[in-house]
Amino acid sequence: MRERTLKIITLILAIIVITTFSSYYYFSTNLTLAKAKQTSLLERIDWKNSKILEKKDELNLTKNKLTSVNLQLNTTRVQLEQNLSELYQWQNGSKYELHDPLYEEVIAFIENDTSNSTELEIANAKDKGLRCAYVVILVNDGAYPLIGFDTVDKGMVYFEEITDYQVIPEIGKNYAECVVGHPYIIENYTIVDILIIW
């Protein structure tokens, strides 16, 4: 009887021990896996940290560049403003203070001017400080009034007052041929002289 009890106790103990060690095996396997995961995570964290540092450097570089470019932009803007102001002062004249204009100034003026006579157009141009000439194109049987500008970038340019057509007159040529775009029927009006009256 005593031996049997001992045997049973031994058996139960053995089962418990086996169960205990099985669970130990299970836990230790889990622990190994968890440690591997932990190591992997640590490596990933290190890698991520290094990447963050790289990106931060990159960001700082970009920001520095941006600051530098902004500074450059501001400086350029200031310069531009100074130049524009100077340009404006130069271009902003009156009939007593005239300047030979840029071609673009002339075009802008011609496009915006609504006067319907050459003398008014000339007066308007001079009121804005644009030096211009009353141009008389003498043909064999009459004359064509034009407005002329001695532009600083493209030399003398001529325009018809009413149509705003540009004219490139040459003595000896037919007037219609001299109008840019040839909008007129060519008639026998040969240019004999060009009077430029400032």
Next chain:
Amino acid sequence: MGEHDKPNSSTRSKIGECEYHLCDKKDVEVFRCPFCDKYFCKEHLKAKAPSAAPFRTTDRESMMEWHKKGGHPCPDYVDMQEIKKRVEKEKIKKAFESLSKAPAPSSKIAKPSEKVEQPKQYQKKVYPIDRPREVRSKRKKYEEKSGVKPYIMKSIIVLLVVVLFFGLWLNYTTVKALDNVNKDVENKVTELMNLQDEFDAICNNIENTRRVLSSVYSNLNSTKNSLQKTIEKLQYLKSREKYILHDPTYSEVINFISRDRTDTNRYIEGEYVCSHFARDLNNHAEKQGIRCAYVEIDLKEGGHACVAFNTTDRGLVFFEPQTDERVKLQIGKQYWADCVIPKGNYYYERDPNDVVVNFVLYW
């Protein structure tokens, strides 16, 4: 646990090795133990009960026995002692019963006699002193029947308990470690996620900054272009001086006209006519900063040209560029005969075709 009698004379002896585990005697005379059949030297031949030190016992005799040197632990000897004690007890019991005078009923006597039969059998079969071989065979039978010796079973149980505790301790530490590692893993995952968020935020920031940078670059380039164009325009404009004009005084006009040599030019019909005179005088005046107007006059027949000045003291004054004479231009009047004021004692012939119809000033 007492010492038993010396081994009888029939105990075999030989020259060999003492089988007591702590004795290293070899090639000495060894004697066979009558209980366990193993051979021991003279010193270790004595059979003793195998046991741990009886520190907790109050049995002084046992303690002294344990302390005695020599002998070897012999389980068979213990079994034999047990049986001997039981036999002794039976003997005492029997003697006690025979001494009692009261007649015992046969049925009643029969039962104890049956009960004490077994020790008798033991006494006959396995008398420990005289027949140790029989004791040994009984023990062997018991061992064969149970499979394992009881003290080995106990040792196994103890060992199992120890192992169990060790296993439990291992489990405890492992689970604790696993818990810590899992917590750490969770923290690390959170940390990694935070880092990822930070990384994404930085990347977005970089992208935005680059976008802004690109925009600023393009802005800078366009501003630079504008600046370049403006500088070019200014350079163009500054390549020529400004024309500063003023309305002259009347005396200034007179002075200018008297100095100007346009009037000395020769009138050539079809080549250099009134308009050429007026142009030249006008252009000369403007070159000297005097604001001057080219006046185009429509006559009743044909046309004419002269110049005009807006004087500061006498207002608008007209001059004939061919003669430098002053002109009081009036519509409806004959230009030469009525409008031109001759410088000397002469006059211009009247001509109805010279009537001024209209005039236009080109400043």
